[in-house]
Every structure is written in C-alpha cells, then in structure tokens.
Amino acid sequence: MADKFQRVCVIGVGLIGGSIAIKMRRLGLAEEIVGVGRRVGNLKDALKIGAITEYTQQVSKGIAGADLVILAVPVRAMPGLIESAAGYFQPGAILTDVGSVKAGLIKTIEPLLDPGVDFIPAHPIAGREKSGAKYSDPEIFQGKWTVITPAKSSSKKGIGRIKKLWLALGAKVELMDPRTHDRILASVSHLPHLVAYGLVGSLLAMDRKTPLLRLSAGGFRDFTRIAESSPEMWTDIFLENRKEILGALSEYEGELGKIKKWIQNGDSEKLL
C-alpha cells in the first residue's frame, strides 16, 4: 500500500499533473494538494474537478510545508522553477517530476536543490494529445509504464515511496538509469515523431509544387496525426535529448539508405 502524504504540491497542473492529483485525492493518498501555475483559469478548473484543494501562483508558497513536490511542467522550464524554489523546500521533502528526458535534467537540477531534498526523477509514459487540467483523467496511467530513473542523491526510501505511489496510480513501474531511459525513448518515441514531422514537412513542400494531398491515402493520414502533437513540447524534447536522438536518427538513416539501394538495384528479394 502506498504511503499517505500530508501536503502535496503539484507544479504545473496540466493533463499529467492534474491526473496524478485527482487520482491521489480519490485514493486518499494526499491530505491537501496545492496546485501551482501561471494561469488562474486552469487552476480554477483543477479546483472545480477536485484535483487540488487550493492553489497559488507563487512557487515558494506552494512548496512551503509540502512533503511531496511534483514537477509537471515542460522539461526546459524545470531548472528555472527549481532555482526560484531554492530555500523554500521543507527539509526531508521528496521532489519528483514527470519529464520525458532525464539525464541532462538530473545533472542540471541536482546542484540547485536545497540540502535534505530527496529527488526521485520519474517519467510516466502516457498519452498527451490534449492539455489542460480540465482533461485530467484518473485512469490515464492504468497499465502504462512509469520509468523511475534514480539520481545519485536519490534515497532508497524515497525511491520505494515513489514506486509505491505509481503502482497505486495504476502504472507498471521500472527502474532504469537515466541514460538508458533517454536512449530507449529516443528510439521508440522521439525518433518516430521526428520522422513523422519530416514526412509531413516534405509532403507539404511537394504539395506546393503539385497539389497532391487531396489524394492522400491511409498511410499519410496516420503521419499527420502523429505530427499534430504539441510543437512546443517536441522542440523541447528534441533539444533536451539531442545526443540520443541524433544517434537513433543515424541508425534510421542507415536503414533508409539500405532500402534506397535495394530499390535502385531492383533487389526484390532483399526488399521482401
């Protein structure tokens, strides 16, 4: 059974932050949940659906007295927020996050943390076509993977508590070192999105020369759907996980080059 927290602070009450909060509340795993964000309308939505019990726009006020702080903003916004929070963490508080790129983030954040803060990085791999607290869904993590990527400073006890929390939220949990996580996600998630953006981009360019998209068949429509995800989030991810993505992209270019050669040579056996 997961431990109960007294006061949880969720920084960034979007689809993921809101879904964690509402499920924790329903499970009785948090006495109070304070939401921190910039847009008051969104925070009011979160309050109305019962995801949070109060809100503030000030990070320092939000984390004061919290025994669990959950960072659920885009990866590149995380270091700035942690800097502005320095000096306000409750001693012994657990800090966790939901960022989809881990190694670089951990390296940046660890030196900024107040002493006594137990940082347990994590990444729930869950769909995110929509954004905003009002789309919060307590079942969004059900059966999905959450990867916990411990930092050097993460305590065993803290890792255990965050693991139990994610299991309670319905996720399957795996522990992995941050670099392995980033390499795997570069392949199974970041590269497919990059490939889809590339394809849609080149088709739009060709369409300007010869109108062709009206004849588009099933294959292409799947790509446009993939490429419709938030451009801000994906720009962040492409840059944060640059090294691993470029590695996966090289593998892919090699594979594409092979297929190209088989087509050029008319090698039907290899193509098959």
Add this chain to the structure above:
Amino acid sequence: MADKFQRVCVIGVGLIGGSIAIKMRRLGLAEEIVGVGRRVGNLKDALKIGAITEYTQQVSKGIAGADLVILAVPVRAMPGLIESAAGYFQPGAILTDVGSVKAGLIKTIEPLLDPGVDFIPAHPIAGREKSGAKYSDPEIFQGKWTVITPAKSSSKKGIGRIKKLWLALGAKVELMDPRTHDRILASVSHLPHLVAYGLVGSLLAMDRKTPLLRLSAGGFRDFTRIAESSPEMWTDIFLENRKEILGALSEYEGELGKIKKWIQNGDSEKLL
C-alpha cells in the same frame, strides 16, 4: 447512369476485384461475371457471396466473349497475364485495371494488346489491409478517389464508360496523366510506407542491442500498423514506381537533414 455490360471477366478475384464484382452485380451492371484465378477455394468463396456467376482457372476461357475485362492482380503479374491472353479478346472489349502504379505498366501492356481492345487504366485508392474474395465489400469505394490515367490508345467513349462505372461504384473520379499519378502516389502513399518500413526495421535492429520495444509508446505503434501491410504488394510497388519514389525519398531526406541540423545547432526557433 452507368452502362450495363453483358459479360464481365475479373482476373484476380481478391478484395478489390471481388468488391467491384459484387457491387456491379447488386447494381445490375453485369449480366454475367466470370472470375479468373489460380486458387479454386478463393473462386468458390467469390461464387458463394454472389460476386461472380462462374469461374475458370484459364485466362483465355475467362476473357472469351467478355465485353469488359478487369485486371485486379498485383501490378507485376499483369504483363504476363496479358501476354497469355493475346488472341482471345473479343473485338471492341474494354480492358481496365486497378494497379497502383501506371506509367511503366501502360508502356509494357499497350504493345501486347490485341487490335481493337480499348485499354482504360485506372487506380481505385482504397484500403487493403485484408486480402481474398471473402472480404469483398460492395461499399469499399464509397467516397474514395479512383484515378483514371488514359493510355495513348484509350478511346473517349471507353474513358467515359469506365468513369461512369466508377461513379456508380461510389467513387469520386479524377482523370490524370499516368506520370502525374505516379509522382503523386509516390509522395502520399509509397513514401509513407517506405518510411514506416525503415523505422520499424531500424528499431528492430536497435532492439537486438538494447531491449526497448516493450516501452514503445503511441507513435511507434502507428508505424508498426502501417508497416504490417502485405510485403509482396509493397515490394512490387517500390520497384514499379522506382523513379518517382526515389525522387520523393530525396525530398524527404532533405527535410530530415534540415531537422537534423536544427537539432545539432540547438535551433529551437526553426524546429518550432
């Protein structure tokens, strides 16, 4: 209103051939439909669902007396079939096909035709996840494009009759020269499939080094679905439409190269 045909011969009673036949029968557009194929089990399926009224394994017998012959086999099998049919066409018969690559096919087939055969090449752009007569669906062409790509020898009257036939089958019809058709399909259909095969191939290769596919997220699953289409059909298409596909692939590689450079340079503005 579409003209009625006396005796229609469908060579290759798969999903597409069977769907054309069953819809023509229901609309009363064909007095008799003879199915030609290699597998008797499949031809019996077609008879049972009422797509055809008789069948034979001999091309010469099938086309004898037919005023409409529909070639619905894979593109690379078409020239051989037409060769074996030489001398058996009824004078004045219309020959049409459903191949997804046109220019090279027309060039190969035209010189092989009996004098007096009116060849009207066409391409219905319809889904084909399943194959076999038993999956025939009279509504499969509803609202989908069929492109008619006249050959030099195609008569105006023949084009008009095939156009009316496809409109009756529920399709939207467009006339286009064969090369333009091949260039457009290379971009909107053939390239996306090639890209999906390349991605799935490179991920399987990476998975052999580090197991990663179990963490695969939505993006990747869309690709595997695209890459699951019939490898035989796609090998055919990649080789038949080689030139146009390699052209579209170059455009795509250029786009991918741009994105790669933006990531390498950390250019978030251009990525956005």
